[in-house]
Amino acid sequence: MLATQRRRAAPPVALTDRERxxxxxxxxxxxxxxxxxxxxxxxxxxxxxxxxxxxxxxxxSRREAVARARRHGILSADLR
Structure with a gap:
């Protein structure tokens, strides 16, 4: 369980410009x-x-990706 929490808390790896x-x-x-x-x-x-x-x-999923990006400050929360 602790490993799962660490994995969720860890910042995502770097994205390419196109991925961003x-x-x-x-x-x-x-x-x-x-x-x-x-x-x-x-x-x-x-x-x-x-x-x-x-x-x-x-x-x-798309929803999970967006949520994770928002949690880590990669996407602004006001984008919809």
Whole structure:
């Protein structure tokens, strides 16, 4: 149980600039296709970045990734 608490409390590893760009759009509830259009990349590229974000944060969903990013000050809490 203590190991689980430490893992949750540990700050996430560094994100690439593109991963940060994708992460910043996750709270908007835009589809991956819409995010891809905004960033002028392919849908597949967005999915790859999202998988990397989930892996680095140790989460399984968009909601968890956004919550973790907010807890660690990577995303502002006022973004929706």
């Amino acid at each position: 760009a994708v992460l910043s759009l996750l709270p908007t509830q835009r589809s991956f296709e819409e995010i891809a259009d905004d960033l002028t990349v392919s849908h597949s590229t967005v999915k790859t970045h999202v998988r990397a974000i989930y892996s680095k944060f140790g989460v399984r």
